[in-house]
Amino acid sequence: MSTVTPEEYERIKRALKREPTETELGIFSVMWSEHCSYKSSRIHLRKLPTKGPRVLQGPGENAGAVDIGGGLAAVFKIESHNHPSFIEPYQGAATGVGGIIRDIFTMGARPIALLNALRFGPLDGEYGGRTRRIMEGVVSGIAGYGNSIGIATIGGEIVFEDSYVHNPLVNVLCLGIVSADAIVKGNASGAGNPVYYVGAKTGRDGIHGATMASAEFDDRALEKRPAVQVGDPFMEKLLLEACLELMATDALIGVQDMGAAGLTCSTCEMGSRGGAGVEIDVMHVPQRETGMTPYEIMLSESQERMLLVVKKGREAEVEKIFEKWDLHAAHIGEVTSDGYMRVKDHGTVVAEIPNTALVDEAPVYDRPTAKPAYLDEVGKLDLSSLKPVAAQDALLRLLASPTIASKRWAYRQYDTMVRTNTIAAAGMTAGVVRVKGTNRALAISTDGNGRYCYLNPRRGAMLAVAEAARNVACAGATPIGATNCLNFGNPERPEIMWQLVEAIEGIAEACRALEIPITGGNVSLYNETDGQAIYPTPIIGVVGVMEDASRVLTRAFQASGHAIVLLGDDRGELGGSEYLKVVHGLVRGEAPAFDATREAALIRVVTEAASAGLLRSAHDCSDGGLAVTLAESCFNAGGIGGTVALASDLELFSESASRILASVDASKEQDLLRRAAAAGVPARRIGTTGGSRIEIFVKAQKVVDVAVAEAENLWVTALEKHFKRAVA
Amino acid sequence: MKFGVVVFPGSNCDHDAYHAAHDVLGQPAEFLWHKETTLKGADVIVLPGGFAHGDYLRTGAIARFSPIMPAILEFAQSGGPVLGICNGFQVLLESGLLPGAMLRNRDLKFHCEHVYVRVEQTDTPFTAIAQKGQLLRVPIAHGEGNYYAEPQVIRELEAERRVIFRYTDARGEVTAAANPNGAANNIAGICNALRNVVGLMPHPERACEPALGSADGLVLFQSVLQSLAVSGKA
Numbered sequence: 001m002s003t004v005t006p007e008e009y010e011r012i013k014r015a016l017k018r019e020p021t022e023t024e025l026g027i028f029s030v031m032w033s034e035h036c037s038y039k040s041s042r043i044h045l046r047k048l049p050t051k052g053p054r055v056l057q058g059p060g061e062n063a064g065a066v067d068i069g070g071g072l073a074a075v076f077k078i079e080s081h082n083h084p085s086f087i088e089p090y091q092g093a094a095t096g097v098g099g100i101i102r103d104i105f106t107m108g109a110r111p112i113a114l115l116n117a118l119r120f121g122p123l124d125g126e127y128g129g130r131t132r133r134i135m136e137g138v139v140s141g142i143a144g145y146g147n148s149i150g151i152a153t154i155g156g157e158i159v160f161e162d163s164y165v166h167n168p169l170v171n172v173l174c175l176g177i178v179s180a181d182a183i184v185k186g187n188a189s190g191a192g193n194p195v196y197y198v199g200a201k202t203g204r205d206g207i208h209g210a211t212m213a214s215a216e217f218d219d220r221a222l223e224k225r226p227a228v229q230v231g232d233p234f235m236e237k238l239l240l241e242a243c244l245e246l247m248a249t250d251a252l253i254g255v256q257d258m259g260a261a262g263l264t265c266s267t268c269e270m271g272s273r274g275g276a277g278v279e280i281d282v283m284h285v286p287q288r289e290t291g292m293t294p295y296e297i298m299l300s301e302s303q304e305r306m307l308l309v310v311k312k313g314r315e316a317e318v319e320k321i322f323e324k325w326d327l328h329a330a331h332i333g334e335v336t337s338d339g340y341m342r343v344k345d346h347g348t349v350v351a352e353i354p355n356t357a358l359v360d361e362a363p364v365y366d367r368p369t370a371k372p373a374y375l376d377e378v379g380k381l382d383l384s385s386l387k388p389v390a391a392q393d394a395l396l397r398l399l400a401s402p403t404i405a406s407k408r409w410a411y412r413q414y415d416t417m418v419r420t421n422t423i424a425a426a427g428m429t430a431g432v433v434r435v436k437g438t439n440r441a442l443a444i445s446t447d448g449n450g451r452y453c454y455l456n457p458r459r460g461a462m463l464a465v466a467e468a469a470r471n472v473a474c475a476g477a478t479p480i481g482a483t484n485c486l487n488f489g490n491p492e493r494p495e496i497m498w499q500l501v502e503a504i505e506g507i508a509e510a511c512r513a514l515e516i517p518i519t520g521g522n523v524s525l526y527n528e529t530d531g532q533a534i535y536p537t538p539i540i541g542v543v544g545v546m547e548d549a550s551r552v553l554t555r556a557f558q559a560s561g562h563a564i565v566l567l568g569d570d571r572g573e574l575g576g577s578e579y580l581k582v583v584h585g586l587v588r589g590e591a592p593a594f595d596a597t598r599e600a601a602l603i604r605v606v607t608e609a610a611s612a613g614l615l616r617s618a619h620d621c622s623d624g625g626l627a628v629t630l631a632e633s634c635f636n637a638g639g640i641g642g643t644v645a646l647a648s649d650l651e652l653f654s655e656s657a658s659r660i661l662a663s664v665d666a667s668k669e670q671d672l673l674r675r676a677a678a679a680g681v682p683a684r685r686i687g688t689t690g691g692s693r694i695e696i697f698v699k700a701q702k703v704v705d706v707a708v709a710e711a712e713n714l715w716v717t718a719l720e721k722h723f724k725r726a727v728a
Numbered sequence: 729m730k731f732g733v734v735v736f737p738g739s740n741c742d743h744d745a746y747h748a749a750h751d752v753l754g755q756p757a758e759f760l761w762h763k764e765t766t767l768k769g770a771d772v773i774v775l776p777g778g779f780a781h782g783d784y785l786r787t788g789a790i791a792r793f794s795p796i797m798p799a800i801l802e803f804a805q806s807g808g809p810v811l812g813i814c815n816g817f818q819v820l821l822e823s824g825l826l827p828g829a830m831l832r833n834r835d836l837k838f839h840c841e842h843v844y845v846r847v848e849q850t851d852t853p854f855t856a857i858a859q860k861g862q863l864l865r866v867p868i869a870h871g872e873g874n875y876y877a878e879p880q881v882i883r884e885l886e887a888e889r890r891v892i893f894r895y896t897d898a899r900g901e902v903t904a905a906a907n908p909n910g911a912a913n914n915i916a917g918i919c920n921a922l923r924n925v926v927g928l929m930p931h932p933e934r935a936c937e938p939a940l941g942s943a944d945g946l947v948l949f950q951s952v953l954q955s956l957a958v959s960g961k962a
Contacts, residue, residue: 143838147869148779150740234738234782324761326737415840415869418777420744423939434939436747549939 003215004029008363015357023295023343023351028358030208030261030299031268034525037362040491041523044504052517054480060273062103062186062256064519065178066481068545070438073180075109078117078173078446078485078541080524084228085170089137093170094145094231095303100174101151102257105240106306108184108247109176112421113433114146116156116172117446117485117539121165123402123722132722134168141231142172143413148233149240152422153414155431156446160402163450166529171485171522173541175444177435184247186266187254188309189274191337197263197330198322199239199305203288205229206262206301216490216526235304242325243306249321251314258305264298266307268341272355274309279342280333282350294343294350309335369501370494378455381575381589391627391652391696391703394583398624398653399631399711401582405718406635428554428636430471430544441549445471445542449623450535451576452591457499459591461506461538463657466599467622468542469514473603474618474660476553476610477544482511484521484540489533491525499536500525507538513596514603516542546611553610555619556636560690562616563669564633564642568602568659569682570626572650578623579653592657599658601679606660609675614668621659627652627704629661631694635712643695644687649703652696663689729953731757732770734800734816736791741777741813741933748933749774753949762794772809772853772952773800775816777869777931787830787872788818797823809853809952810925814870817917817927826920826927827885828877834910838871842942843908845893845916845930846900852892852919853955854926854948863900864893864944866930868908873929875911875918882912893917893928 004012004025012020012028020028034040050058056073057065063077081096097114104111118138121131135158146153151174188195206229246252254274256266263285271278282297292300308329310318315331322329336342341358343351398404411426421433423441430445447467453460469479484507489496511518527534546552557564574580575589609615621629626646634641646652664672669685676683694711696704731749735742742759750757758768767773780791791797804810804825812820820826833839842865847858858864877885885891893916897906907914909929917928932945 140837147838147840147871148738148740148782150778232782234779234784237738237740237779237782324763412841413838415838417840417867417934417940418740418744418869420747420934420937420940423941425941436751 003033008032011363015361016353021350023298024353026295026299027264027351027353030264031358032362036261036265038523039363039365040367040525041486041500042364043366044501047504047508048518049508049512050517050519052515055517055519056180057183057519059520062106064481064483065107065183066519066543067180068435068440068442070440071180072435073178073183074175074442074543075104075107075178076173076175076483076541076543077103077520078171078483078539079522080485080487081170081172082167082487082524082527085138086134086168088228089134090141091228091230093138093141095229096170096172097142097145098231098233098236098303099259100172101149101236102259104174104176105243106184106186106255106257107178108182109178110244111151111174111176112419113175113431113444114151114153114172115431115444115446115541116142116170117448118156118158119164119169119450119537120160121162122160127165131165136723138170139410139413145231145233147415149237150418152416152418154416154422154426154433155444158407158410161450161535163535167527167534169487169537171539173446173483175442175543184252185254186256186270187274188270188278188335189253189276191276191335193253193309193312193335194315194331195278195280195333195335196308196310196318197285197305197332198308198327200232200235200302201286201288202297202300203302204292204296204300207296207299216528229301229303231303238325238327239304239306242322242327246318246321249317251310251317253309253311255306255308258307260301262299262301268355268358270307270309271341272359277336277338277340277342277355278333279336281344281347283346284330284332286328286330294345298343367491367497368494369498371498372495378588379590383574386584389583391649392706394579394653395627395631395704396711396714398578398582398628399715400718401578402719404578404624404628406716407719408716409720409723423549424475424552424554428556430475432475432552434549439548441546441552443472443475443477443544443546446539447471448537448539450537451587453503453537454535455576455589456591457502457536458506459594461503462510462594463591464538464540465507465510465514466594466657467620468540469516469603470620470660472542472544473606474553474620476551476607477546478607479514479516479542479544479603481519482516482540482542484518484538486523487527487534487537487539488525489528496533503536503538507540510596514600548611551610551613553615553618555633556617557633557640557642557663557689558616560640561666562663562689563666563685564644564687564689565662565664565669565672565683566659566686567605567662567676567681567683570651570654570659571656572648573654573656577625577653577655579625592655594657601681602658602660605676605679605681609672614672615662615664617663619661621661622655625653625655626661627696631711633661634694634708635715638709640689641691641693641708642687642689645697646686647699649698729755729956730770731755731772731774732760732767733757733774733776734760734762734796736762736780736794738780738782739776739778741931744933745774745776745813748936748949752936760796762796764796765799767799767803771956773803775812775819777814777816780815780819787815788822791819792823804925807922807924811854811948812927813931813933814929817929820925820927825925826918827881828875830872831874831876832872833874839908840867840869842867843930844896844898844906846896848891848894849889852923852926853952855892856951856955858947858951861900863896865942866932866935866945868930870929873909873911875915877912885918888921890919891915892919892926
């Protein structure tokens with residue numbers, strides 16, 4: 001199996017000045033796969049802002065890092081495991097979690113939080129049964145790995161759309177903490193230094209996984225099951241502890257996990273980054289099966305394996321640490337000074353490739369783009385053609401729709417609090433973890449609305465950045481860094497390529513305007529089946545920091561008699577809304593307008609008000625509009641009701657961006673409004689908390705009047721009902 | 729008053745127990761690697777939560793063979809206070825320090841959420857300063873917490889007042905709906921005949937600070953400090 005094109009083959013011959021061996025061809029084929037080389041996206045990814053005063057490590061290493069003050073850094077990255085999760089949901093998701101955790105601890109950081117952004121097809125209908133099985137497998141795979149290794153899963157989101165029915169998305173993000181001066185790099189340097197292999201033995205699993213992730217699915221997708229690996233969280237827990245223990249010494253030079261493209265990728269990338277060469281002999285690689293060829297060993301994607309370069313003379317010390325954890329550290333080779341990746345098999349050279357050829361001379365494509373024809377049609381939206389629906393019915397339908405409904409069914413399967421850092425309950429806000437030994441907390445959110453991006457990829461991508469940043473701000477934290485996972489269809493189709501370029505440029509523009517640098521991420525292309533692509537789905541993870549962890553806010557109203565204040569203003573935008581889709585079955589119109597200056601001002605007002613202790617709750621106004629946002633602010637296992645008055649019924653479900661619903665003590669209302677006015681953020685009091693009902697008036701007419709308990713019950717149980725039915 | 733927190737490969741709440749003892753209560757604490765053979769002068773032993781040895785054979789099944797276990801058995805037999813939390817409870821069951829076994833949760837799913845447990849007895853070192861009938865809001869996080877023992881064993885445990893914690897609803901009522909995993913008689917925690925070894929599935933160490941949503945679990949740690957002080961053992 002090789003995906004090297006005839007042109008790429010010629011390129012290999014030029015780089016080697018000869019024909020490649022079979023092993024070499026395999027190595028080139030995975031290293032130049034879309035998954036490893038980013039050949040379709042690379043020239044566009046350069047447009048992303050990656051620098052800033054807090055950035056300690058941008059893209060190019062195992063993960064990015066930002067300064068969070070007090071001499072500490074947050075290390076984080078998001079990655080996709082879409083293709084494997086469709087083929088084998090439990091293991092696909094589990095190994096996705098395992099892979100991203102390795103990326104974090106190879107940087108020297110102690111991983112403390114996981115998030116996951118999931119996208120599935122509808123839970124009912126023709127493929128509902130299969131989708132439920134996939135979702136159950138994915139959720140238990142995430143739980144099985146994260147719970148066992150002992151890293152809290154603190155947030156994320158789950159969205160259901162037709163377009164993901166044959167291509168579910170599983171994006172996982174991990175966050176870790178490290179002393180800013182102790183960040184470890186994936187470098188191999190110093191000729192003669194030993195190269196160690198640690199962790200699980202190499203088997204034939206996952207061979208060409210990276211190549212699989214770089215191809216479309218067709219009706220033979222399930223035949224690719226052998227390309228999915230099996231995760232062992234216990235092994236990874238041992239690796240994690242042993243590596244952190246080793247990193248506390250100064251015996252280590254560099255480390256990289258063997259993820260996509262396994263030993264091949266780690267060997268040549270470490271050499272390339274360190275400006276050195278790496279020479280290994282596969283006979284020393286611990287093997288799980290007999291008779292494995294060098295080709296198989298180099299391309300295996302068996303999980304839970306690490307490649308380390310340590311200082312010569314410190315071998316005994318290093319081996320002792322791994323022995324303590326019952327891990328075998330195999331000395332498989334040395335760093336060289338010639339810049340070659342040299343692979344031997346019992347002393348015979350089977351591959352000899354200049355690192356530069358593999359990494360720097362990898363093909364880069366400027367693929368043609370073309371604006372998709374569908375855009376003109378789906379952009380049209382005639383609101384007057386919609387049949388009228390009672391506001392309360394619409395609200396209840398929205399609350400029970402899987403995308404908006406509580407995700408309790410999923411997150412109660414996740415250990416959300418192990419290591420006692422989680423200071424906001426699951427589902428109440430962005431994920432928030434305290435940083436022990438300081439007063440600080442970190443908030444983190446992943447967001448990305450594929451429907452908006454389908455209607456307008458550039459704006460949808462900007463809105464994804466904005467929503468993630470806003471969610472972090474609603475917890476009270478200042479956004480300081482971002483990571484992105486770009487999930488798209490086949491880039492060889494100009495329409496898909498156009499979506500990708502538009503989205504990247506949108507992310508770049510929003511990140512620049514909100515001063516949130518991108519420190520790393522991942523691109524997942526070929527998310528399509530039989531020519532049907534997913535909605536373009538950039539997922540953005542934003543990390544924010546707050547100086548005083550005791551100021552963390554949740555979405556829930558805290559007491560009766562507080563003023564309900566809407567920050568930001570509504571423009572009556574229903575295009576691409578959850579309301580249009582759920583209530584009217586339409587995906588059309590224009591995505592909500594976005595003004596980065598307004599967003600930046602809003603985020604500033606909210607974070608400053610939060611740190612001044614002014615706010616009692618804050619909730620991002622997004623999917624489902626203001627009506628849903630109000631209802632969710634009331635939900636807290638039988639929470640406090642609220643009454644609001646709106647000027648127009650469009651305002652109920654419109655999804656205009658840059659809005660936050662906050663509650664404040666009545667005595668602080670004027671203070672908040674003054675701060676908003678000074679920052680140029682429209683703000684007005686729209687109601688009062690209290691009672692046990694959700695009441696909404698439009699032009700003095702009561703259009704919603706429902707008990708909080710009734711609405712909350714609907715919202716909390718909607719998702720699990722799908723699964724109970726599946727069992728029955 | 730020195731806490732010894734045992735670390736098996738795969739333990740993952742070891743730092744949580746250490747943090748509660750050392751940082752919240754301000755007591756000396758030390759990790760005890762499972763390959764050690766002494767308890768390094770610890771006055772109280774905590775077997776923490778996690779997935780010792782990956783829980784691959786059966787929860788706690790391999791951990792009982794760890795080199796440190798003979799020292800723990802000896803410590804327990806001489807009356808030293810031992811607390812097994814979650815996976816630590818499972819290790820105590822496997823090692824025979826406590827009777828019974830764990831089945832998978834009734835719905836076969838892992839559950840992580842806050843629950844209520846009622847303190848049933850206060851004559852153990854870990855409940856000494858609690859009130860009988862006191863409700864604690866503490867988290868659970870397990871996939872196998874469905875406590876099972878032969879009916880005769882359950883009868884003995886009840887007769888000997890060795891059920892120490894029971895799952896209840898928010899009003900302290902023992903109901904089927906308040907039982908998160910299907911455990912016999914809503915049992916969340918038990919003790920041995922000597923009453924110095926206590927195992928429970930909920931995580932009191934995750935409920936020692938208001939910032940984490942509850943400080944109800946602190947009473948277990950304060951109790952052991954108090955009872956050791958009274959007995960003059962430390």
